[in-house]
Amino acid sequence: MSERKLNVAVIGAGPAGIYAADILSKSGVDVAIDLYERLPAPYGLVRYGVAPDHPRIKTIIDALYKILQRGDIRLLANVEVGRDITVEDLQARYDAVIFATGSDRDKPLNVPGTDLPQVYGAADFVSWYDGHPDYPRTWPLEATQIAVLGVGNVALDVARVLAKHAEDMLVTEIPDNVYQGLKDNPVTDVHVFGRRGPAQVKFTPLELRELGKQPDVDVIVYEEDFDFDAGSEQRLAEVKQQKMVVKALMNYAMEEEHTASRRIHIHLFASPHEVLADEDGNVRALVTERTELVGDGTVRGTGVYTEWPVQAVYRAVGYFSSPIPGLPFDENAGVIPNDEGRVLGEDGSALPGLYATGWVKRGPVGLIGSTKSDAQQTIAHLVADAEAGRLNAPAGEAGHDAMVALLDERGIRYTTWQGWELLDAYERKLGEDFGEVEGGRGPRERVKVISREAMTRVSRGEDGGADLDIIGSPEER
Incomplete structure (x- = not known):
């Protein structure tokens, strides 16, 4: 395995992606990890797929928060593969890419x-x-x-x-x-x-x-x-x-x-x-x-x-999962074709440096906790491939700085972990400002911002972010 640090991109900041990044970070491999998310906020289906009246289930966010708060896994949100960047862009800058895009x-x-x-x-x-x-x-x-x-x-x-x-x-x-x-x-x-x-x-x-x-x-x-x-x-x-x-x-x-x-x-x-x-x-x-x-x-x-x-x-x-431009996709099963997490090409052979985990790997089966064991299997294969020299080999500038430069060049308004902390605090303040609800049932923990533009502005600290209509107009969806 090369002496230099491995650069790995994880696509999808839901539980599957965050667990995969966490397990890889503790695998003993010298690795730099970027976590991509197409929305301006992390947590995937925990934020956007669990009913809001299930606070006990949502406590999983606390565990995910502690992983990302460490700072060794860098979040690049509001970036969508197929819209802002391509699989080829990722392969040109990372030794391995793990797809954890879930079922949407x-x-x-x-x-x-x-x-x-x-x-x-x-x-x-x-x-x-x-x-x-x-x-x-x-x-x-x-x-x-x-x-x-x-x-x-x-x-x-x-x-x-x-x-x-x-x-x-x-x-x-x-x-x-x-x-x-x-x-x-x-x-x-x-x-x-x-x-x-x-x-x-x-x-x-x-x-x-x-x-x-x-x-x-x-x-x-x-x-x-x-x-x-x-x-x-x-x-x-x-x-x-x-x-x-x-x-x-x-x-x-x-x-x-x-x-x-x-x-x-x-x-x-x-x-x-x-x-x-x-x-x-x-x-x-x-x-x-x-x-x-x-x-x-x-x-x-x-x-x-x-x-x-x-x-x-x-x-x-x-x-059911959605296909990712530039990757094979099984339309019948709704998954990326793979062998225990190694993405397979049309001829059935593993594509170097490409992996899948979570529901896009095995289908929407199992509870949130089951994505941990799923990620362990995928990461074990990635580590084995790294030790055997079977990963992708970026030719030019690689890793986080190279991708940030590309995003800046394309004018992509990406957000970061620090940006999420700004948005998180803003939503909690909206909950506090709501005050006591009718019947004396207490203040609200948060009120979600649902306009992508408002989420992006607040996260990036842009002028006027906090003054936007938090619902937003249909035209800017």
């Missing part, structure tokens, strides 16, 4: 009627209520009855936010436009649908139990949806967490009084068959097919169909 869009669902205007992707809705700077400021909350397709934690987040009264979100960091939208939400019933049974749902016990703690919201589970075959019993015997999920579902099913003004219904053994439109082309109903277990935990259709009157449908059947 909804997995497609091949069901008739999902192209109707009131069928929404959960990822888009989450981005709206989390104040993502690249999404519209308004959301069409007009339905009184809503279907949510999927039985993972994202489906629960979507159902809970849809059913929750806006005032109960005021203690979170939601921007004012999100609060105003939720305040006018006329919903009365949210129906969550899953193809299989209680032993197969992907909810975590904590998420499921929290669902029933929302003021004036009932959770309704149906006794006829409890069925277990041999495969189900085996899973319950092997996975303690699944047994806890089933217990929580049973507790909901045993509740007899439902007096709240809003309700979340959980329907199992109900496979989406078709979304029906009215004469004006708007959603009027969801048709599901009743399924049954076949012995090994999987299900088959029974030919029994039910029509549910709903005016909107949310798809929460999984996330």
Whole structure:
């Protein structure tokens, strides 16, 4: 391995990218690491993919903050590969590049009627209520009855936010436009649908139990949806967490009084068959097919169909990664083709110095913590390749200074870790200025700035940054 310091770029400042950078920094290799992020703020899906009323989950930010605060991993944010720089630009300046860009869009669902205007992707809705700077400021909350397709934690987040009264979100960091939208939400019933049974749902016990703690919201589970075959019993015997999920579902099913003004219904053994439109082309109903277990935990259709009157449908059947210009991409799996993190070319051979980690490597499976072990595998291969001399070999000026010079030359308004600390302090000040919320529930920890321009100006300390409209106009999205 060369005597000089290795220069490595990590693309994506969410948990996957930050963990990969941290593990590499402690690997014993003499390395300089630049962490790139396409948004002006770090933390990825922890900031823009976790529901704002989950402060306990968001404590992961504290751990990520401590990693970046050390200063040995340098953040270059508001820089997008394919927009501001290319993969070739990176290869010309780094010995290795690790892609940790995650999954940012909804997995497609091949069901008739999902192209109707009131069928929404959960990822888009989450981005709206989390104040993502690249999404519209308004959301069409007009339905009184809503279907949510999927039985993972994202489906629960979507159902809970849809059913929750806006005032109960005021203690979170939601921007004012999100609060105003939720305040006018006329919903009365949210129906969550899953193809299989209680032993197969992907909810975590904590998420499921929290669902029933929302003021004036009932959770309704149906006794006829409890069925277990041999495969189900085996899973319950092997996975303690699944047994806890089933217990929580049973507790909901045993509740007899439902007096709240809003309700979340959980329907199992109900496979989406078709979304029906009215004469004006708007959603009027969801048709599901009743399924049954076949012995090994999987299900088959029974030919029994039910029509549910709903005016909107949310798809929460999984996330999907986006391709990166200049890299191979598997459109079917939604990942960068790789062998345990080594990016593969069209001929199946490893491309020198290119790596992947996190969801763009293996698909959107697992919780945030699982990205640590995933990153360890990828970094182990990078270190082995470095020791064997199999990395990329930049010909000219390499590393941080060379890339900053390129960004400056192109007029890219990149932001840094110091810039994030400015923005972080600004958002916290907005929360303090909000003061005591109605009902004496305390000041808000922060209020998110959602205009990319305002985020950039505040982070760069530019004149007028703090005076900008924190929502921003649609034209500057």
